[in-house]
Amino acid sequence: MPQPKPGLSPPTAPPQRYLLRSLGHADVIVDGTSVVWPARSAEELLWYLHAHPQGRYRHDILAGLWGLDDTPATANRFRVALHRLRATLGRPDAVLEERGRYSLHPELHASSDTHALHTALDSSRQSSGPRQQEELLRQALASADGEYLPHLQGEWVEAARTQHRAAVVEGHLTLSTLHCAARECPLAALALVRAAEADPLIGEDHHQRLMVCLTMTRDKYAAIEHYRRYRHYLAAEVGDTPMQDTVDLAERLKADERPCIHSPYVPAGKVLAQQELVQKAPAGK
Known part of the structure; x- marks a missing residue:
């Protein structure tokens, strides 16, 4: 040798x-x-x-x-x-x-994907500009594909699973808010859909926002279909019903209202009331 x-x-x-x-x-x-x-x-x-x-x-x-x-x-x-x-x-x-x-x-x-997820989320929280924050969130969510350790069982893995799922939901909801502020309605709706897919119990205010976004980007039928699926999920999985605010919103959408704060169809005098409906509704049970 x-x-x-x-x-x-x-x-x-x-x-x-x-x-x-x-x-x-x-x-x-x-x-x-x-x-x-x-x-x-x-x-x-x-x-x-x-x-x-x-x-x-x-x-x-x-x-x-x-x-x-x-x-x-x-x-x-x-x-x-x-x-x-x-x-x-x-x-x-x-x-x-x-x-x-x-x-x-x-x-x-x-070297783990969850470390990449949380690192990018932490960086996005400290970002100074919306576009930089959006890019960091996209990097974070690119690492978040699927449930945490789906092949394992136990209280310890369920606790970690809940933590990582919450981080993914936070990323999608923040991304939706950024797109909404930039009036990028289809992207805002898509981010809300992905948040609801990750956790159907994200909060009823977010389901209300999604109903409004679907009305603006697709049509009232898509919004009502989402409402019906959400109502069925609550009944089957939680034994509960939607809040009255959500029921009222569904009826308004059926009547062809478009209660989006960025919609040109909204009279200026109703903007404050719609902000309270779409953005400040109480969290779901």
């Missing part, structure tokens, strides 16, 4: 590239290849630590992830899962331990 020349360091292997996909179809990709997990416990440990970037103690992991007490037998199970996780990802520091607290390496956490 050839030896390196005196004074020269031996060549080092290029760093591995990681991509953690947690939204939609979950996958862990190392240098372009999906990893094959030797045991489900190793994969579960990865995603549990991913959902808790601040780290967790061993007894919290055993209880929260597998419903186990911290005993010698379960501690060994944890050590085996940890070893398999590190070996599968090809780096001993994939999981860090400090004073008994275990956390995913920051580089691995930063």
